[in-house]
Amino acid sequence: xxxxxxxxxYKIIEKKxxxxxxxxxxxxxxxxxxxxxxxxxxxxxxxxxxxxxxxDDSQLPKDRFSAExxxxxxxxxxxxxxxxxxxxxxxxxxxxxxxxxxxxxxxxLTVL
Amino acid sequence: GDSVTQMEGPVTLSEEACLTINxxxxxxxxxxxxxxxxxxxxxxxxxxxxxxADDKGSNKGFEATYRKETTSFHLEKxxxxxxxxxxxxxxxxxxxxxxxxxxxxxxxLTVKP
Numbered sequence: 001x002x003x004x005x006x007x008x009x010y011k012i013i014e015k016k017x018x019x020x021x022x023x024x025x026x027x028x029x030x031x032x033x034x035x036x037x038x039x040x041x042x043x044x045x046x047x048x049x050x051x052x053x054x055x056d057d058s059q060l061p062k063d064r065f066s067a068e069x070x071x072x073x074x075x076x077x078x079x080x081x082x083x084x085x086x087x088x089x090x091x092x093x094x095x096x097x098x099x100x101x102x103x104x105x106x107x108x109l110t111v112l
Numbered sequence: 113g114d115s116v117t118q119m120e121g122p123v124t125l126s127e128e129a130c131l132t133i134n135x136x137x138x139x140x141x142x143x144x145x146x147x148x149x150x151x152x153x154x155x156x157x158x159x160x161x162x163x164x165a166d167d168k169g170s171n172k173g174f175e176a177t178y179r180k181e182t183t184s185f186h187l188e189k190x191x192x193x194x195x196x197x198x199x200x201x202x203x204x205x206x207x208x209x210x211x212x213x214x215x216x217x218x219x220x221l222t223v224k225p
Contacts, residue, residue: 033213042215093155098205106155
């Protein structure tokens, strides 16, 4: 069974540029999570989807971050414009419904 | 709110040494508790879990026991290997929302031959 797929694995951009990350969860997993992991820290939730509905986006900085999961399968997270403080690893995870979460390898973003 | 606190690293051990990484939690009721491991360049993967008091989770020689008296879930291994070098995260999922996962800051373990 394929795991959670994320792309790109690495991205380097200059501040004020836009950037997008893509995630394809494990087949059949209804719940999808986006996390941000700052250097030396644990993951922090940005947004959670149940199918195509964003059910928890309270920690998503909505002035510059947006996300979508149009068909309830894969998802895109966007930052526009990026700031220096956005440098981090962006992790996607999924599960069928609660409990253990299955993580992708992450996208390491560097904003210069 | 519900949270976990784990011992700060980094931790450096020689091969075959004993490992303990401390984790304590603050929560309403009895959450589910987890240890995740992150190998270099990879995402987090579940190492073990416990869902109720006195449960012991175990996997790959690692163990952790859910202690409600001390609100702890310490990770232990009797004899570490070089391949155990990774970052270990303690996490909890609140009783009232099993979609919510709260992570500790992580502890980096390096095992030297």
